[in-house]
Amino acid sequence: MNTSHDKKNHGAAPPEESQPHQVISYSRYVLNWLGLLALTCATVTFAGINLGRWIIITALTIASVKSLLVLNLFMHLKFEDRIFRVFVGVAVVTFIIFISLTFFDYAFY
Amino acid sequence: MKPATIAAEPDFYHEKKGLPGIFGWIFSTDHKRIGILYLVTIISFFLVGTTIGVLMRLEMLNPENTIVTAQTYNTFFTLHGIIMIFLVLIPVFPAVFGNFFLPLMIGAKDVFFPRLNLLSWWLFIAGGTLALVSLFLPGGAPDTGWTFYVPYSIRSNTNIIPALMAAFILGFSSILTGLNFITTIHRMRAPGMSWFKMPLFAWSLYATGWVQVLATPVIGITLLLVTIERLFGVGIFDPTLGGDPVLYQHLFWMYSHPAVYIIILPAMGVVSDIIPVFARRTIFGYKFIAYSSIAIASVGSLVWAHHMFTVGMSNTGMFMFSLLTFLVAIPSAIKVFNWVATLYKGSIEPEVPLLFMLAFIVQFSIGGLTGLMLGALSVNIHVTDTYFVVGHFHYVMFGGTGFALFGALHYWFPKMFGRMYNKRPAFYGWLFMTVGFNVLYFPMLIMGYLGMPRRYYHYLPQYELLQRIATVGSWVMVIGILLLLANLIISLKRGKKAPANPWGGKTLEWSVSSPPPTENFHEIPVVSTGPYDYSEYERTVPEAK
Numbered sequence: 001m002n003t004s005h006d007k008k009n010h011g012a013a014p015p016e017e018s019q020p021h022q023v024i025s026y027s028r029y030v031l032n033w034l035g036l037l038a039l040t041c042a043t044v045t046f047a048g049i050n051l052g053r054w055i056i057i058t059a060l061t062i063a064s065v066k067s068l069l070v071l072n073l074f075m076h077l078k079f080e081d082r083i084f085r086v087f088v089g090v091a092v093v094t095f096i097i098f099i100s101l102t103f104f105d106y107a108f109y
Numbered sequence: 110m111k112p113a114t115i116a117a118e119p120d121f122y123h124e125k126k127g128l129p130g131i132f133g134w135i136f137s138t139d140h141k142r143i144g145i146l147y148l149v150t151i152i153s154f155f156l157v158g159t160t161i162g163v164l165m166r167l168e169m170l171n172p173e174n175t176i177v178t179a180q181t182y183n184t185f186f187t188l189h190g191i192i193m194i195f196l197v198l199i200p201v202f203p204a205v206f207g208n209f210f211l212p213l214m215i216g217a218k219d220v221f222f223p224r225l226n227l228l229s230w231w232l233f234i235a236g237g238t239l240a241l242v243s244l245f246l247p248g249g250a251p252d253t254g255w256t257f258y259v260p261y262s263i264r265s266n267t268n269i270i271p272a273l274m275a276a277f278i279l280g281f282s283s284i285l286t287g288l289n290f291i292t293t294i295h296r297m298r299a300p301g302m303s304w305f306k307m308p309l310f311a312w313s314l315y316a317t318g319w320v321q322v323l324a325t326p327v328i329g330i331t332l333l334l335v336t337i338e339r340l341f342g343v344g345i346f347d348p349t350l351g352g353d354p355v356l357y358q359h360l361f362w363m364y365s366h367p368a369v370y371i372i373i374l375p376a377m378g379v380v381s382d383i384i385p386v387f388a389r390r391t392i393f394g395y396k397f398i399a400y401s402s403i404a405i406a407s408v409g410s411l412v413w414a415h416h417m418f419t420v421g422m423s424n425t426g427m428f429m430f431s432l433l434t435f436l437v438a439i440p441s442a443i444k445v446f447n448w449v450a451t452l453y454k455g456s457i458e459p460e461v462p463l464l465f466m467l468a469f470i471v472q473f474s475i476g477g478l479t480g481l482m483l484g485a486l487s488v489n490i491h492v493t494d495t496y497f498v499v500g501h502f503h504y505v506m507f508g509g510t511g512f513a514l515f516g517a518l519h520y521w522f523p524k525m526f527g528r529m530y531n532k533r534p535a536f537y538g539w540l541f542m543t544v545g546f547n548v549l550y551f552p553m554l555i556m557g558y559l560g561m562p563r564r565y566y567h568y569l570p571q572y573e574l575l576q577r578i579a580t581v582g583s584w585v586m587v588i589g590i591l592l593l594l595a596n597l598i599i600s601l602k603r604g605k606k607a608p609a610n611p612w613g614g615k616t617l618e619w620s621v622s623s624p625p626p627t628e629n630f631h632e633i634p635v636v637s638t639g640p641y642d643y644s645e646y647e648r649t650v651p652e653a654k
Binding site: 098104105 | 322323327355359363410411414422423425426429430
């Protein structure tokens with residue numbers, strides 16, 4: 001590998017630019033927290049109702065909405081760079097693939 | 110290639126005086142020191158795991174009792190698995206060689222998050238200590254097998270919770286290391302080092318990093334759920350409480366199969382780095398090897414249920430997972446063919462690191478092909494839970510990663526410690542280890558095919574001869590391992606001083622002194638050619654083209 005030397009102390013990419021700090025009001029946090037509690041109650045309620053194979057879809061939909069609330073608001077993903085959203089997106093897609101493949105075992109039983 | 114020149118800029122580590130003695134090591138954020146800390150701890154765990162393995166083989170010398178009771182045998186195979194998988198094989202390449210060499214290879218002064226790197230080591234120590242403590246607490250060492258299958262892990266009266274928590278903590282260490290490497294590779298490559306000028310070991314660490322980050326949380330939450338079930342009796346996996354034990358197996362293998370790729374991918378990266386150096390040949394099919402690492406990491410993460418073909422899965426599920434298993438063979442074979450093609454018409458120097466790589470190729474191929482046999486549904490049902498699985502697994506894990514570990518150690522030892530080792534004992538160590546390994550594990554493939562179940566403490570007299578051959582093989586292999594390690598330890602003090610580039614390597618770590626200076630490069634290098642440019646040798650040998 002041929003090399004010369006660069007006197008600047010940096011790598012290939014420029015340093016990350018800092019993002020302006022976003023302020024979210026307490027009332028919005030509380031509202032979202034109440035929303036999360038309501039969705040938890042919904043999960044418990046639906047678990048007691050016989051919805052057949054729809055129960056899984058219902059539970060996963062509620063869980064997804066809850067995750068979105070936590071990610072966007074409490075973890076400030078909504079205000080982050082696109083690259084962070086892409087990284088979280090990769091994790092979510094992986095998760096969906098894992099769940100889907102698992103249901104090849106259960107759904108077609 | 111020019112060596113690094115004296116720094117013209119402030120030097121962080123030299124400006125900020127390090128702590129004295131042992132504290133200068135255990136609180137150091139220098140990636141090289143952290144790599145050596147991992148090396149010492151992992152080799153220690155490896156010796157404990159090997160001792161337990163040898164004792165297990167000794168027990169199998171006779172069809173009836175030899176040295177231990179049935180319960181002790183259960184704890185032996187559990188501990189051997191937990192130690193070797195979670196404390197040795199998963200961390201060894203990323204944590205030891207990744208830490209030490211990734212920044213050097215990409216022309217950086219350290220990893221992107223040095224403090225997080227130190228935290229990873231501390232978490233590893235915490236998890237390892239907890240795993241060892243679980244052996245001695247009242248209740249006794251875990252006896253479920255390293256897989257912690259439910260309902261064993263729910264009902265066993267041994268110290269399951271400390272062992273589960275140990276694996277949980279070790280998982281965090283692994284995630285942080287993966288995260289650190291992904292970020293380092295994205296952000297800290299030297300100017301001019303494009304993705305396709307990166308050494309293939311760095312590529313393999315990148316692919317591995319993604320598996321570590323994406324798959325490890327699954328095992329974390331699964332082990333936590335087992336703990337909750339044990340403590341509070343919540344029905345998650347235990348069928349008597351309305352749980353589903355097959356769901357546990359799905360979740361466990363969702364991590365633990367990709368973990369096989371965390372184990373083998375960086376080892377493959379090492380093979381790709383070492384072969385061109387000792388064949389004096391530009392690597393054959395660089396891009397294919399790089400892409401195959403990504404392909405193995407992604408497709409390999411989707412094949413977990415091939416461990417579960419006999420648990421009563423749906424036919425659709427079995428078809429899907431069998432098909433995906435066969436697909437992983439394609440990128441694996443691409444690597445093997447490219448390595449062999451690199452050797453073809455090379456100016457081969459049969460140094461010890463290359464010998465380990467050659468053993469890797471043969472043994473990994475046996476491990477891979479027996480893996481395909483296991484991926485075929487009909488054969489799988491015949492040989493599941495037999496010694497065939499144990500033989501296959503060890504051919505990949507030890508015949509592959511274990512041999513790559515010793516090869517990497519002998520390749521990079523001069524760079525890490527600034528000393529050369531004595532080549533003759535190293536050669537005999539390799540010879541004993543290779544012969545012993547094959548005498549130990551090949552009979553297991555035959556025994557498994559004949560029906561010898563795994564994890565059995567007694568066996569039928571018809572397996573006695575093959576069991577005894579395997580046990581003798583374990584003794585030969587251990588002689589080789591001890592010879593190799595003793596030679597390296599002696600060389601730390603008595604070895605000749607190593608030059609900067611004793612093997613004629615072309616990657617950036619060989620452009621700095623041995624051992625490397627504190628901050629690796631006094632001036633960041635600017636890269637203009639690929640990492641395996643041996644065109645000057647190839648020009649002198651017309652046939653090599």
